Amino acid sequence: xxxxxxxxxxxxxxxxxxxxxxxxxxxxxxxxxxxxxxxxxxxxxxxxxxxxxxxxxxxxxxxxxxxxxxxxxxxxxxxxxxxxxxxxxxxxxxxxxxxxxxxxxxxxxxxxxxxxxxxxxxxxxxxxxxxxxxxxxxxxxxxxxxxxxxxxxxxxxxxxxxxxxxxxxxxxxxxxxxxxxxxxxxxxxxxxxxxxxxxxxxxxxxxxxxxxxxxxxxxxxxxxxxxxxxxxxxx
Amino acid sequence: xxxxxxxxxxxxxxxxxxxxxxxxxxxxxxxxxxxxxxxxxxxxxxxxxxxxxxxxxxxxxxxxxxxxxxxxxxxxxxxxxxxxxxxxxxxxxxxxxxxxxxxxxxxxxxxxxxxxxxxxxxxxxxxxxxxxxxxxxxxxxxxxxxxxxxxxxxxxxxxxxxxxxxxx
Numbered sequence: 233x234x235x236x237x238x239x240x241x242x243x244x245x246x247x248x249x250x251x252x253x254x255x256x257x258x259x260x261x262x263x264x265x266x267x268x269x270x271x272x273x274x275x276x277x278x279x280x281x282x283x284x285x286x287x288x289x290x291x292x293x294x295x296x297x298x299x300x301x302x303x304x305x306x307x308x309x310x311x312x313x314x315x316x317x318x319x320x321x322x323x324x325x326x327x328x329x330x331x332x333x334x335x336x337x338x339x340x341x342x343x344x345x346x347x348x349x350x351x352x353x354x355x356x357x358x359x360x361x362x363x364x365x366x367x368x369x370x371x372x373x374x375x376x377x378x379x380x381x382x383x384x385x386x387x388x389x390x391x392x393x394x395x396x397x398x399x400x401x402x403x404x405x406x407x408x409x410x411x412x413x414x415x416x417x418x419x420x421x422x423x424x425x426x427x428x429x430x431x432x433x434x435x436x437x438x439x440x441x442x443x444x445x446x447x448x449x450x451x452x453x454x455x456x457x458x459x460x461x462x463x464x465x466x467x
Numbered sequence: 468x469x470x471x472x473x474x475x476x477x478x479x480x481x482x483x484x485x486x487x488x489x490x491x492x493x494x495x496x497x498x499x500x501x502x503x504x505x506x507x508x509x510x511x512x513x514x515x516x517x518x519x520x521x522x523x524x525x526x527x528x529x530x531x532x533x534x535x536x537x538x539x540x541x542x543x544x545x546x547x548x549x550x551x552x553x554x555x556x557x558x559x560x561x562x563x564x565x566x567x568x569x570x571x572x573x574x575x576x577x578x579x580x581x582x583x584x585x586x587x588x589x590x591x592x593x594x595x596x597x598x599x600x601x602x603x604x605x606x607x608x609x610x611x612x613x614x615x616x617x618x619x620x621x622x623x624x625x626x627x628x629x630x631x632x633x634x635x
Contacts, residue, residue, distance in 0.1 A: 329598050333581040340514040344484050347506045348491050432498040 279419045279426065280354035280435040288359070289438045293414040296441075297399060300448060304396065307452045316464040323461075327377040335377035342370035350446030354435030360442040364449025371454040375461055383454050392451040395444045402437060402444070471522030473515075479522045480511035521576075521635070533632040540629060541586060548590040552608065566610040567596065568618035570603040573627055579634030586626045593622055 270283055270291065280286040288296055327335070349356075350363030374381045406415030418424050419436025428434055471479075488503035511518075519525065555563050574580050584595040584603065592608040605622055612618055 329577060330581055330584055330595075333577045336517045337578060337581070340480060340484055340510055340518050341487055343514060344487060344506060344510045345491065347510060348488070351502060351506070428498075431496060432502055 275429055277419075278416065278436055278438070279429055280438050281430045282354055282356065284357070285353050285359055285438060285442075286435075289353070289441050290416055290436065293403070293441065296445070297403065297414070300396070300399065300445060303449065303452055307456050310456050310459050314459050314462075318465055319462040320465045321380060321382065321461065322463045322465065323379040326379055332377045335373045339370050339373060342373065343367055346370070346446065346450065350442045351439055352432070353442035354438040355430065355432070360445025361449055363442070363446040364451075365453060367446065367450030368453030368457060371450075372457050375457060383458055385458075388451045388455060392448055392455070395448045395451075399441065399444045399448070402441060406437075471520065471524060475522030475524070476519050477511055477515045477522075479525055480515035480518050481507045482526065483518075484511055524635075530633050530635070533629050537629040537633065541589075541626070544586075544625065545590050548592050552591040555608065562609070564609050565607065566613065567604060567606050568610060568613055568622075569615050570605055570619040570623045571615055572601050572603060572619070572623050574601075574631055574634065576634040579630050582634065583623060583626055583630055586630075587622060 270287055274280060274283045274286045278286040278290040280290070346363045346366035346369075348363075349358040349366055350360045353359030353363070371383055403414040406417055407413045409415060409417040410420060416436040418440075419426075424436070425431070425434030432439075484507040485503055488507060492499045492503065555561065572580065572583060574583060580598060584598055587593050587595045587603070587605060594606045596604045596606055598604075603623065605618070607618070607622065610618075611621060
């Protein structure tokens with residue numbers, strides 16, 4: 233009983249505190265001046281209608297390059313932690329007819345949907361990260377349905393490396409043309425798509441970078457799935 | 468049916484993917500169409516080998532017509548099955564007689580079998596538990612006939628007359 237009373241008094245004190253603190257904030261007023269700046273200038277400065285994407289890829293593109301690097305390190309970490317001399321798929325139960333047929337039927341659609349998500353990053357919610365994750369799901373499906381399936385490792389590793397370099401290359405071209413890393417030369421200098429903001433061919437280099445990120449995330453996550461599903465086998 | 472040529476399978480995949488793209492974007496903007504075509508060509512090149520074995524033969528007008536006709540037919544079957552199950556649930560005496568029956572299908576194509584299994588599961592009252600070759604094991608809320616022929620006549624045949632044309 234005493235415990236309960238103490239708890240109630242304690243809660244009341246905390247509540248009073250919070251109410252007191254929040255009473256000083258004017259209601260309904262924008263506290264984030266930088267947010268308003270983005271909303272006011274996003275179309276003119278980046279050509280994208282999706283302000284979130286414009287911030288992630290354009291205003292904070294360097295940060296996104298860091299995020300891609302974090303993912304790369306995570307994938308490398310999984311690979312290093314699970315590394316063994318000889319690893320193979322050890323699943324024993326073959327997928328049922330429904331699962332295998334459904335997978336072969338859905339696989340192209342899932343990949344296409346992933347591509348749809350990352351190519352429309354500057355117009356709709358989504359972008360390279362969810363698009364890439366969707367593509368990786370397609371490969372997860374194949375792993376689940378076919379007990380001997382493995383991704384084409386060589387091709388995936390090469391693609392991953394090439395698109396990773398392509399991201400940096402896009403940044404360096406910006407550095408050469410505009411004077412700083414990840415300068416959006418397609419929008420700022422070429423004015424490509426300036427007359428049709430909101431359609432597919434707009435948004436400067438956002439679709440290009442999101443395509444790069446989508447492919448990179450897709451191949452990387454597929455690699456992680458591959459690492460996690462394989463087990464060590466004795467020779 | 469043997470395996471169709473690579474070109475036919477590739478083109479079929481491109482066409483299907485492009486149709487899906489049209490549904491996804493819901494737009495006839497030439498920019499969207501161009502990108503949809505490019506992406507369909509790329510994705511199809513990567514995936515056509517596992518996607519289809521019949522290729523363009525799937526787009527035979529008769530098959531497409533049956534596939535389009537199957538949609539309202541299936542929806543009607545689903546509505547009737549829904550009402551039937553609702554009646555059984557609401558009836559005070561609860562007139563159910565559940566059990567697992569075996570059905571035999573005439574379908575040969577794997578995709579056709581998948582469509583049949585999903586059609587059976589989607590209509591309330593029947594659930595496909597397992598498929599083994601041409602045998603379907605189905606849980607039925609009201610077992611009217613537990614012989615293989617009788618159950619097949621009740622459950623699989625109404626769908627099969629469409630599916631065997633669509634999937635061959």
